[in-house]
Amino acid sequence: MAHLYIDEGITQSRAAIFEKDEITELYIENHFDFNICGNIYKGRIENIAEGLNACFINIGESKNGIYHFISEEERNSLKRGQEILVQVIREPVGDKGPKLTRNISIPGKFIVLLPEDHSINVSKKINDINKRRRLKKISREIMGDNGMILRTEAQYEDEETIKDEYEYLNELWKGISKGFLYKKSPCILFNLRNFYEFVLREYAKNNVDEIVINKEEDLIKIESILAAQGSDSKKISFQDNSFKEMDGVYNLIKNSLNKTVKLPSGGFLIIEKTEALIAIDVNTGNFVGNENKEETVFKNNLEACEIIYKEIKLRNLSGIIIIDFIDMEDEKNKQAIFEKMVQLSRKDIMSTHIYGFTKLGLLEMSRAKKGKDIISLTGCSDAFSMDSICYNLKNVENHCIKEMKRFNARQFEVFMQEELIRIINEKFKFFIDKMKEIYNIDIYLVKDKAENNYLIKRK
Incomplete structure (x- = not known):
């Protein structure tokens, strides 16, 4: 089983799925530029x-x-x-x-409501014909004026749970319709991206048996959301002083900013983002194997498939993705690599298409875009961007929390360039105020000519 770690921050919030101490899913949201997809x-x-x-x-x-x-x-x-x-x-x-x-859809945890549509659809990821028939039967019995799509998680739920969510989503739709009649345009009528609601709906799946949070005062809010989503049986606990999850997420983000990814056998990947596409190059490195060249290359490519797809998901890469596997002469080996990538794509919550190998031996695939990729969310190419400041202030927040719990420290100096201090005082003054309000921590910004920004010292 897995557990979901939720770290709601002042300038940036993060959520991750941990399976056997390894992060398999990651979601990041900056608080100055919210994802509006689905609104x-x-x-x-x-x-x-x-x-x-x-x-x-x-x-x-x-x-x-x-x-x-x-x-x-x-x-x-x-x-x-x-x-x-x-x-x-x-x-x-x-x-x-x-x-x-104009084709509105409202997602729940088990179904997606299709207002003013009378169709019933079942997720393609549910392969069992008996499960598909059961879900369609339930849908026909509970459906009113609006259609629905049965999501993958619906296969684990009973009729009453699915019916409750259908009725809940219908009430949401009534509220949206009423808002359209009486509110002045332009305005938002439904915000899909409330952080806790989104994370609990999309990541607290059937395989998650525990939710770890970093703020005790959010317990009631989370219990209420889980109850509305029909998932109130999950255990909720608080992050202990080991900060294992917090550090794990930080290290993953830091590693994801590197172009090079090592493979277990000694090979490596190079991942590069351009304006038009994502290019991934597979290299053998010092992996030579004991078999013939074709077998060595195939094993290296097969191993790379798992790591490639993991990196695609964790970095939230999207659009056109071209993978340059090491050249294989045997068509059966190419087909095996293609089938492996198709198999991995079926576990992806994002819509993904694996098109196959081109005449030049490049594997083509595409992945739907939702939100920013991890490089954009950290703003690593521009220290003065809003994304970069959100990311770094979140790291400051977490560092201070750890120091507070370990040493009872309450005052910190943060050294940075004068221009960064100006931007933070102008646009992120709330960060300093919230650190005091939430944690009783005082933050002092100190001008430093060095380029080593966000150097933190206990005062």
Whole structure:
């Protein structure tokens, strides 16, 4: 079994699934720039882009969203200034605003509600035909005006639990519909990304039997969310003074910022992100094996598959991914590698497609985008970016908590460049206030010309 570790912070929050002391899933959220994918808005059409067969919609975020018409009839029915109900299906990227849809879906833990749709669908990850039939039978018996998708976790639940969630999601939809009638556009009607609700819904799966949290005062809130989600039987405990999970997440993030990943047998991967795609190169390193060359290469590639997919998930890599495995001459070996990657993709909560090998011997795959990748969330390429400051202040927070519990220290000096102090005082003053309010810890920012930012000393 596994346990879910939740570390809600002041500038950044983190959650991780631990299986046998190894992190298998990781979620990070910065508190200045929240993930808006899945949010539902009452928007207003700002203009029609004839050449794109689309319109731009003001949803109240920093960039207008884009909605592509699905028919000529729809195009003719929508006018500039018209209010419209939309949902974000893709995050803003660079200068591009969020991508929008009018096909609303509201996810629960066991089902996804499809308002004003009468279809019933079952997750493709449920292969057992008897389980699929049982879930469809339950769905037909409980379905009202709205359709649904039965998620993978539904196979472990009884009819009453699924019915309760269906009714709960229907009430959410009624609230959204009412908000559309009475609220002024542009405005948000449904925020999918409440940190605790999102993490408990998407990560507290059937294989998780314990939840470890870092704030005792959040116990009642978590119990309430779990009860609403039908998962109130899970054990909840508090992080002890060993800080094993906290340190494990920190070390994983730090390692994920490296391009090079070592393989157990001596080979290594090189992972590089470009504007167009993610490139992953597999190398044998000092792994030579005892068999012939083809067998050695195949074993190295097979071993690499597990590590590659683990890194893709933990780093939240998305879009087009090209993997340059070591050249194999035997087509059976190529097919085995392809099948292994397909097998691994079936365990991924994100929509993933493995397309196969190109004529140049490169494996092509794609993975749906949800949120930022780990490099973007840490802002490692720009020390003055908001992401970088969120990440580093979270590390300051955790460091001070550990020092407080071990040595009862309550005052800390944090050394950094003058420009960073200016930005923090201007945009992150709340961090210093919250450290005092939550932990009774005083933080003093000290100007330092050295580039070793965020050096922390007990005062």
